[in-house]
Amino acid sequence: MSTASVSVGELQPSGRKLRQQRSERIIQFLLMIVATSGVLITFGVVFALVRPSVDFFRAISIGEFFGSTAWFPLYEPPDFGVWPLIVGTFSVMLLAVIIAVPGGLAIAFYLSQYASDRVRRKLKPLLEILAGVPTVVFGFFAINFVGPNVAAKIWVFSDVGFYSALSAGITVGLMIMPMMTTLAEDAMAAVPRSLIEGSYALGATKRETCTGVIFPAALSGIIAAGVIAMSRAIGETTIVLLAAGSTANFSFDIGQPMQTMSSFIGFAGLGDQPTGSTGYQTIFAVGLLLFVITFFLNMLSRRIVSKFREVYE
Amino acid sequence: MSSVVSAQPVVADLHDTTSRARKGLDKLFLGGLWMFTLVAIITLVTLVGTTLLKGYSRLNWSLVANFPSPFPGDAGIQAAIFGSVWVVVTSGLISLFIAMSTAIYLEEFADQRSRLNKLITINIQTLAGVPSIVFGILGLAFIARGWLGWGFTVGTASAVLTMMVLPVMIVSAREALKAVPSSLREGAFALGATRWQTIVKQVLPSAIPGIATGSILGVSRALGESAPLILLGALAYVSSNPTGFASDYTVLPLVILKYTQEAQEEFQAVGAAAIIVLLMLLVALNMIAIIIRDKSRKSW
Amino acid sequence: SAAKLDDSCKSSDLYKIQKIDTKYIRCEIVKGTSIHATDKAKQAKFKWTAAKESQYILANAEKETIRVDGSSTVYPLTAVAAKYFENSTKSVKKKDGAKVTVGFSGTGGGFEKFCRNETDINDASRGISAKEVAACKATGITYTEILIANDGLTVVVNPANTWATSLTMAEMKAIWKDGSTITNWKDVRPGFPDQALTLFGAGTDSGTFDSFTEFVNGKAKSVRKTGVQTSEDDNVTVKGVSSDKGAMGYFGLSYAEENSSKVKLVALDKGAGAVSPNVATVQNGTYPMARPLYIYVKNASIATKPAVGAFVQFYVDNLAQISTDAIFVPLTAQQMKDLQGGVKAIALIPRVKK
Amino acid sequence: MVEDMSNATISETTARLRQSGSVVSVSLSSDSHSAADNSQNDLIMQSVDLQVHYGDFLAVRDVNLAIHKGEITALIGPSGCGKSTIIRCFNRMNDLIPTAKVGGKVFYKGIDLYGPEANAGEVRRRIGMVFQKPNPFPKSIYDNVAFGPRVNGKPTKAETDELVERSLKRAALWEEVKDRLKQSAFSLSGGQQQRLCIARALAVNPDVLLMDEPCSALDPIATARIEDLMAEIKSDYPIVIVTHNMQQAARVSDRTAFFNTEIGANATRPTGVLVEYDTTRNIFANPTDTRTEQYISGRMG
Amino acid sequence: MVEDMSNATISETTARLRQSGSVVSVSLSSDSHSAADNSQNDLIMQSVDLQVHYGDFLAVRDVNLAIHKGEITALIGPSGCGKSTIIRCFNRMNDLIPTAKVGGKVFYKGIDLYGPEANAGEVRRRIGMVFQKPNPFPKSIYDNVAFGPRVNGKPTKAETDELVERSLKRAALWEEVKDRLKQSAFSLSGGQQQRLCIARALAVNPDVLLMDEPCSALDPIATARIEDLMAEIKSDYPIVIVTHNMQQAARVSDRTAFFNTEIGANATRPTGVLVEYDTTRNIFANPTDTRTEQYISGRMG
Numbered sequence A: 001m002s003t004a005s006v007s008v009g010e011l012q013p014s015g016r017k018l019r020q021q022r023s024e025r026i027i028q029f030l031l032m033i034v035a036t037s038g039v040l041i042t043f044g045v046v047f048a049l050v051r052p053s054v055d056f057f058r059a060i061s062i063g064e065f066f067g068s069t070a071w072f073p074l075y076e077p078p079d080f081g082v083w084p085l086i087v088g089t090f091s092v093m094l095l096a097v098i099i100a101v102p103g104g105l106a107i108a109f110y111l112s113q114y115a116s117d118r119v120r121r122k123l124k125p126l127l128e129i130l131a132g133v134p135t136v137v138f139g140f141f142a143i144n145f146v147g148p149n150v151a152a153k154i155w156v157f158s159d160v161g162f163y164s165a166l167s168a169g170i171t172v173g174l175m176i177m178p179m180m181t182t183l184a185e186d187a188m189a190a191v192p193r194s195l196i197e198g199s200y201a202l203g204a205t206k207r208e209t210c211t212g213v214i215f216p217a218a219l220s221g222i223i224a225a226g227v228i229a230m231s232r233a234i235g236e237t238t239i240v241l242l243a244a245g246s247t248a249n250f251s252f253d254i255g256q257p258m259q260t261m262s263s264f265i266g267f268a269g270l271g272d273q274p275t276g277s278t279g280y281q282t283i284f285a286v287g288l289l290l291f292v293i294t295f296f297l298n299m300l301s302r303r304i305v306s307k308f309r310e311v312y313e
Numbered sequence B: 001m002s003s004v005v006s007a008q009p010v011v012a013d014l015h016d017t018t019s020r021a022r023k024g025l026d027k028l029f030l031g032g033l034w035m036f037t038l039v040a041i042i043t044l045v046t047l048v049g050t051t052l053l054k055g056y057s058r059l060n061w062s063l064v065a066n067f068p069s070p071f072p073g074d075a076g077i078q079a080a081i082f083g084s085v086w087v088v089v090t091s092g093l094i095s096l097f098i099a100m101s102t103a104i105y106l107e108e109f110a111d112q113r114s115r116l117n118k119l120i121t122i123n124i125q126t127l128a129g130v131p132s133i134v135f136g137i138l139g140l141a142f143i144a145r146g147w148l149g150w151g152f153t154v155g156t157a158s159a160v161l162t163m164m165v166l167p168v169m170i171v172s173a174r175e176a177l178k179a180v181p182s183s184l185r186e187g188a189f190a191l192g193a194t195r196w197q198t199i200v201k202q203v204l205p206s207a208i209p210g211i212a213t214g215s216i217l218g219v220s221r222a223l224g225e226s227a228p229l230i231l232l233g234a235l236a237y238v239s240s241n242p243t244g245f246a247s248d249y250t251v252l253p254l255v256i257l258k259y260t261q262e263a264q265e266e267f268q269a270v271g272a273a274a275i276i277v278l279l280m281l282l283v284a285l286n287m288i289a290i291i292i293r294d295k296s297r298k299s300w
Numbered sequence C: 001s002a003a004k005l006d007d008s009c010k011s012s013d014l015y016k017i018q019k020i021d022t023k024y025i026r027c028e029i030v031k032g033t034s035i036h037a038t039d040k041a042k043q044a045k046f047k048w049t050a051a052k053e054s055q056y057i058l059a060n061a062e063k064e065t066i067r068v069d070g071s072s073t074v075y076p077l078t079a080v081a082a083k084y085f086e087n088s089t090k091s092v093k094k095k096d097g098a099k100v101t102v103g104f105s106g107t108g109g110g111f112e113k114f115c116r117n118e119t120d121i122n123d124a125s126r127g128i129s130a131k132e133v134a135a136c137k138a139t140g141i142t143y144t145e146i147l148i149a150n151d152g153l154t155v156v157v158n159p160a161n162t163w164a165t166s167l168t169m170a171e172m173k174a175i176w177k178d179g180s181t182i183t184n185w186k187d188v189r190p191g192f193p194d195q196a197l198t199l200f201g202a203g204t205d206s207g208t209f210d211s212f213t214e215f216v217n218g219k220a221k222s223v224r225k226t227g228v229q230t231s232e233d234d235n236v237t238v239k240g241v242s243s244d245k246g247a248m249g250y251f252g253l254s255y256a257e258e259n260s261s262k263v264k265l266v267a268l269d270k271g272a273g274a275v276s277p278n279v280a281t282v283q284n285g286t287y288p289m290a291r292p293l294y295i296y297v298k299n300a301s302i303a304t305k306p307a308v309g310a311f312v313q314f315y316v317d318n319l320a321q322i323s324t325d326a327i328f329v330p331l332t333a334q335q336m337k338d339l340q341g342g343v344k345a346i347a348l349i350p351r352v353k354k
Numbered sequence D, E: 001m002v003e004d005m006s007n008a009t010i011s012e013t014t015a016r017l018r019q020s021g022s023v024v025s026v027s028l029s030s031d032s033h034s035a036a037d038n039s040q041n042d043l044i045m046q047s048v049d050l051q052v053h054y055g056d057f058l059a060v061r062d063v064n065l066a067i068h069k070g071e072i073t074a075l076i077g078p079s080g081c082g083k084s085t086i087i088r089c090f091n092r093m094n095d096l097i098p099t100a101k102v103g104g105k106v107f108y109k110g111i112d113l114y115g116p117e118a119n120a121g122e123v124r125r126r127i128g129m130v131f132q133k134p135n136p137f138p139k140s141i142y143d144n145v146a147f148g149p150r151v152n153g154k155p156t157k158a159e160t161d162e163l164v165e166r167s168l169k170r171a172a173l174w175e176e177v178k179d180r181l182k183q184s185a186f187s188l189s190g191g192q193q194q195r196l197c198i199a200r201a202l203a204v205n206p207d208v209l210l211m212d213e214p215c216s217a218l219d220p221i222a223t224a225r226i227e228d229l230m231a232e233i234k235s236d237y238p239i240v241i242v243t244h245n246m247q248q249a250a251r252v253s254d255r256t257a258f259f260n261t262e263i264g265a266n267a268t269r270p271t272g273v274l275v276e277y278d279t280t281r282n283i284f285a286n287p288t289d290t291r292t293e294q295y296i297s298g299r300m301g
């Protein structure tokens, strides 16, 4: 009977390996530092927006900002009532959502329930291309095609000029439709197959299965997708800048030119406001408002999605 | 005992009894789906079609070779192409570095449940939802002017685009790392490999195709992005290719934006031609992504 | 291969310089032909001619970037100058010619950068303001002002508008002043028809907007806020005015003349009778909405960057051609003379060897 | 075209069907294949040489089964032998799988389910199905049951109310849910959900009920309730049930079909075959095929 | 601090270890716990009161096991009883699961694996592991084997060549792959891949080899080859193997540990416990615990 030989320190790494393990601790630390840079960016964004906004609201009262309906910050004398921008933003957003959400849903239904594999394989890349088209190209499309050939033709309530919220809204809607399609498809794919089969087993047709079972089952996912679409539409700058003009009309006639919060920022940026001027600070005040709105929309959609996950678990 | 009972013959029993209204609705519904699908296809076709029609006359070598000009006849986009390449490559590389580091830290080192991990994750989600123009504001306030004061240069634009594509890249890099089977990590650890050795020698090689495809998608977003750069002075008449981070620059989307707003009609053709070049670059990028994806599938 | 005099050159060679033996020759537009001509016979032709003495300065243009920013009104003029200058230096210095970047942040935005030492030259559609003078003083920046062109803002109406052949500045102000509610021609002047008035204006970030508001209302950026469709793109205004009988708009003289088939130019009356907008009335200042355009050159840039001096010299030497090609109202003979004085002042700035 | 084929054995009938390939009415002599009890042994459904491919892969072949009125028929066999595949052929659920190709014939009251006379929607309404995992719709309890009637007609509110109550009663769920019909179906327990799914299937008044391992996700108590329920309703709704639980097959079914897999001549993956089909008593007490015997003993021993 | 404790029984040793909590050298008296054969019975590894939590859940507790030189030790027991958890404690693979908390001690040649004297990387190099599913790296066969040596040092090309050949020969794979060392490891069959993984483990020259169900993904022929291989190398590399296949445990192992699950006083999920640990002969021929007997007979009968 012999005793196992004992050598203390036997399970310690030697030389090279030891050095390596030490340097790994440094690597890990460095990685952590880099990983937190994202957090810095967010703080940077918030800080960059808040500081000049504070200056802005020192000069312009919040009451005037939210209490008046004239937005002419770059005129003399300037007006700082943000409502025209809000109305413009929501007009364009609503138009876009009215097109993108049903459109995205319809295409998602078609792709996931109706289309054959062959058709799907051909359609998907087309949608991917559409999803990858830069917004400036959509803007070009808006002023050369959508504006004169669609918006001007379908809007019968007023004269539609070169610039209109309608043209911008339609184009933004077309731009976010592929994204909406993808998100809706994901939501539909998460519906258990057994539910769909349960519906067919009761003699339901494809339509009834789509509207009666898949839609309600995927509803929260679809709503979340819709909310993301909204926030995308609200944040869109270039298309609106090109298609809806630079006049902050306080109007509910979507045939008129309008300005959204994002397109105002882009517009004011074109004209390069002198630092510290009130015109320069408006960029930040409006940016802050835009950031807050999209931040809440994105939080909302995350909430909905996490609720949604619980249902089928 | 032979009690034989025939099943009663009920012919026509299983005929379609769907009511006409129900069938009509079915057709209507499918019609609606078709319509929207067609809208998407028509959008793409008319978008490319109208652009081609407008721009094909200027789609020649002089477009690519020339620098901007006040005269539409010989206005070119060379500076914009090089500017785009500069900005996209630098921001792509920087964000790739940050995204890989972040993803490796979050997936391979950090405790998944740690506060820091959650904070970073939520933060990335938040950043992903920030409108791109807001990054432009950040760039204007901190980078172009303010603290860093880099001016309206390639460096500023790269920094801003980096922030913009970072969330996309981090998410795709994390997905790629998650997709590496844990058996691979266990196999390496079980041989005494350290964490870093495991990552560098096993995990990353397996994840690279996924990371590459994700990055290319991020980069193509940067290539097409215009909004934040509007705030960063990329609109000007720039007749030289960038030579460094401190160079003046312009990029394709903004050249398009500028020509689109130009009063002379002939510039629209230049803009349209530039769009076609931009779209071709994007398609090429996506092809590379597809090739990488397919290649990586074959190799092992 | 050595080109010979009188050999025709291409438009892309415009202002290129070649050296044959010891002589320099330059590609120029044949007099009497024009880049803008639609008539085939008058379309631009190019030929090599002997280069002027002063162009040897170009040989000093190192591989440098000249930064210009400022007024979007002056931008097209400087952009043409830049284009030609680049053509020239490229041929002299081969690939390493000087580069010019031209921004159009607006006169004010441009001065801000200029006084922060970010640019070499600032385009201005007005003289430097007292505030800007102070800003430049604070950073120790000295500069030379050069009058570079004349500009006239024209008011345009629809060709079918038979009544408004001329308007008084008071009428203009009534229409355009902040708070104006006039939406019908009949309220502009008794006797004008009952025709809805629609207004097209320039975007707030353009120099045109600043000048127009200053001319009409006496205060920059002060203008009626409602009932005006604004656009960055003069072409949109042209389209709008040409498709609406009751429309009125404004933009630069050169662009108006270019589009005189689509819109009608309106004469203005400042109290001394109606004056039609044209080159002569703008040059002699009788037209009420005429103004001078400037460039401001930083003295330190001239001292330290040879290319900047070369560019200004080039700009001034070829101003007549540049103005024509950019469709600007050129300087008068007297103004040209004064200009040479400015250039001489620049020439006296001591150069610093790096 | 209807023929009376009394006194023909199943295999004879099958042979004739093979030749004619037409719509026939089939009946069954009461030989060894007759029902285990005295209930009516009318043939409701019959498969003839049924075989299913998924793409190129032959999943199951040569299945000749007869489903009788008033009876519960159990399908048993090892995993992958094609039980689910077969039961899904009985109400054309396999139509939903693009790669699935059905060969042979399935007759329902003499009509070929896959023939021109049959419409998939109608087939599914007539031949109800209950799935392995309870799959209530994300709607209220009431709306779950009302879904089928609503898509299959336009019942009035009163009719629907009555139908929902009757179906829930039939599925022995009424007492437990009558006070919360408007609540989400997800608020029910697993066993209740499965009974809800049965009620939902009954609400469209089917002629046959197919159940694919309906109890495998349930605890023993819930299972017992479902089994009781099956016994209760089988006189109105003949039931075909797939089960992995042989005790269950022995307990509840009148007939049992045992499937097994075998690898074909030049196939790489095993194909399911129907080894033996007989009264449950015979299958469990004295199976004729040794494979059946092995399977039964191996699992029950 | 080293103590010689010959002639102490395991339980005595354990008791002392509990008190001292320090690094000790332990040996085993040749009582009922001694090896089944005449091989050296030196203790290589020993676990003392080992227990593992996953978060709040106690997955396995009170495991006292001893691994001997030259032997194969089999861990058997029903699914979820913690066999994998235990074997992964033996080379600190559980460190990789953030929620896992290891209590008690595991000694390797007298050194506490979880003590300050031990480094996880070094532990894993010394105590090799082979997994349930073959997990070759997506590299060439050669690079798979060379990976371990390379990360653990900087061998020259010649050294590596020699090591790869020796390891592959040891794993009885050399003849089959020597002509295609540069090919992808994925081009090998499942059984070959598993032997490659064994070769890979051997290439770093471990002292013990842990195998978690190494044959469960393999066909019988490949399994037989692995079993032969294990028998061949066990004199050099003591082996701990987890297996579901009791015949396999009986065939190849010298000692067998039987684990079972039981639900603790106020626990909701079952916790694994070591029921019995003895020579394989004793465990299978005359187990002392009735649970062992039931399990063995239930499965083997």
Ligand SMILES: Nc1ncnc2c1ncn2[C@@H]1O[C@H](COP(=O)(O)OP(=O)(O)OP(=O)(O)O)[C@@H](O)[C@H]1O
Residues within 6 Å of the ligand: D054, D059, D078, D079, D080, D081, D082, D083, D084, D085, D086, D097, D099, D244, D272
């Ligand atoms: N949609 C499908 N596509 C391709 N193959 C399929 C599909 N569904 C089932 N199979 C294959 O067909 C064979 C029979 O499957 P089936 O589900 O009918 O078996 P089962 O007897 O119900 O098994 P279990 O008892 O596991 O439910 C299996 O080999 C299965 O892999």
Ligand SMILES: Nc1ncnc2c1ncn2[C@@H]1O[C@H](COP(=O)(O)OP(=O)(O)OP(=O)(O)O)[C@@H](O)[C@H]1O
Residues within 6 Å of the ligand: E054, E059, E078, E079, E080, E081, E082, E083, E084, E085, E086, E097, E099, E244, E272
């Ligand atoms: N990473 C983990 N996190 C939480 N619980 C775990 C984890 N791994 C295993 N468990 C739980 O610990 C218990 C023991 O698991 P373990 O995998 O060790 O069992 P096993 O005996 O190997 O089972 P099998 O024979 O199925 O492989 C199980 O209840 C399992 O669910």
Ligand SMILES: [Mg+2]
Residues within 6 Å of the ligand: D083, D084, D085
């Ligand atoms: Mg099944």
Ligand SMILES: [Mg+2]
Residues within 6 Å of the ligand: E083, E084, E085
């Ligand atoms: Mg296990």
